[in-house]
Structures are given as structure tokens and as C-alpha cells.
Amino acid sequence: MEGTNHLVLFARRGRIRRRGEFLVVGEDKYPITRVSGIVLSGGAQITTQAVKLALDYGIPITFASGSRILGVVVPFHDRFVELRRRQWEVVLTQRSLRVGLARSIVISSIRARKAVLEFLESVGVVTSVGRAVERMERLEDRAEGADRVGALRGYEGRAARIYFRALSEALPGWAFSGGRTRRPPRDPFNAAISFGYTAVLFPVMLARIVAAGLDPFAGFLHEIRGRKPALALDLMDEWRALAVDVPVLRLFLEGGLSRSDFRRDGEAVLLRDAEAVAIPVLSVLSRVRGGLLEAIDRRLTEFRNAVRKLSEPEPLEIKSDDVGGVWEVVQV
Helix, strand or coil, X not given: CCCCCCEEEEECCCEEEEECCEEEECCEEEEHHHEEEEEECCCCEECHHHHHHHHHCCCCEEEEECCEEEEEECCCCHHHHHHHHHHHHHHHHCHHHHHHHHHHHHHHHHHHHHHHHHHHHHCCCCCCCHHXXXXXXXXXXXXXXXXXXXXXXXXXXXXXXXXXXXXXXXXXXXXXXXXXXXXCCCCHHHHHHHHHHHHHHHHHHHHHHHHCCCXXXXXCXXXXXXXXXXXXXXXXXXXXXXXXXXXXXXXXXXXXXCHHHEEEECCEEXXXXXXXXXXXXXXXXXXXXXXXXXXXXXXXXXXXXXXXXXXXXXXXXXXXXXXXXXXXXXXX
């Protein structure tokens, strides 16, 4: 995860404009060479001159409304036509390779969650995760031998349930009910991570996939249906724990988020101030040893090469030290 720091500009209000070779947001100036992505949500705007500068440097611009993606602007490159044709060929006709790609995603996801639990134990936040880690390791072993995408989905889902149950020891009772809930989230922790996944990580991931020349709708693990960008959801699974769960956990544990930061609307629990989660998650994407964003881009290169060469990429090696690097940059 080493390299030069890069930034994702995430604007929910105001206007992004160009000044020479800089993008300007309010009183802040960002050199275009350090910007890796732009996400506009809410009432944010961007000038035509700023759009042209971003396109000149190959920077994707994502337009979002809450957690819904309206569109992605990227430079036009016809060189990606063959890559996308091969990607759909893998999805539709290369069953064993599709399973291999899905397997790599699921194993990476399990390893990331396991590393989070091991880190939390090492810093004394939880006292014993040995049984949860052992169960997740058994699921990882089963995933390595899986020959069906459906089985891999099942292993990933079971690992997620074990992981979230283990996190209940770390979080106060008012913050987390002990299980994953969504649509709607029913407790503050679920509200915070759901926002981080859907409104921050998802648009960033979608933009990077499109910029890399891959088709976000042609996924290997998630089912392909409707308007769901299956590949974006696939690759998000590898990064949810590091990019979102870790910064949100630290916010809860060290007072960055409290009861007063949430409100109830019927059965749903909602954030009062979205930036309380958006800013820490973006800091993690941008500044962890060069930024998780750079690691995500390298991973996209691995998947692009796998599609071109019809080969299975290795799962990510994620350790508790990687979690520690994320933990340290979270601003509480």
C-alpha cells in the first residue's frame, strides 16, 4: 500500500472550479496531479472548465444523489472495447474462471474481516476472538475448494455474520444490536457503515472500475440483474472492512460518534450529519500509506489482467498491521 498520497474530492455543497492546474473547492486548492476521483452529491456543482481538466488527467467524476448513482463521467477510450467483450465472455461462458474470480473476492473479504478482529484483540478492544477467527478460517478453507458461485456467496454471508457478532463485544449496546441490518439500518453502527458503504465507498469504487475500462455491471460474484452494478458490489466486498468498518469503529470507540449524532425515523436509525462518517472514510481511502485508493487501483489492474489472460488472481493478503495503518489515520 505504499505510494504517493492521492485524494478523492467528495463535495456535498458548493462548487468545484478550475484555477490553472488546480481544482478549487471553497478556499481550498488541490493540485490536479494529486486528485484520483471526484464525487458530487447533494447540491454540489462543478464548472465545465474543471470537468475538462479532470478528463485531461483521466480523473473520473461521479454524480450521486444520496446513495443512488446518477452517472459517471470518464475520458472516452475505445481501447477498452475488447477488454469489456472479454469480461462478458468470462461472465457468460467461462464458468470455471468466473468461479475463480469470485473465489478470490470471497477469500479476500474473509481475510479482511479476520484481520480486523485480530487487530481489535491486539489493542485490547475485544478480549477473545479466537473462536470467531477459527470459524472464519474454516470458511476460507471451504471457499478455496468451492466450485460454484452460489456456494461462495454462502460462505461469504456466513463469515459476515460471524464477524458482526464478534464486533458486538467491541461496541456499546446503544450503538449496535449485534447483527447486520439494512434497508433500513436499525441501530447507529449499522446506520454509519451503511452510509459509508453506499454513499462513499460505492461511488468511489464505481468510478475507479469505469476508469479502469471494466464494465461495472458484469460481476463475477453478485447476480447480474436490473440496474445493479454487480462488479462494483463484488469488489467492494474486499474493502468494506478496511475502508469503512475500521474508521467507523474508531469513531464509536473514541467518542467521534455519540447518541446525539443519530435520529430515529420509524424503524430506521439515521445519521444527523453525513460528513461525520464521510470525512474519516475519505481520509482512509486517500492517505493510508499512499491510500487505500491506490491499493484498490492495483487490485483493479489484477482483475483487468485476469480477464485479458483468462487467469485467476490471487486473493489479497490482509493482515492486522494493515488494519493498524488504517486505524492510525482516522481523525476522531
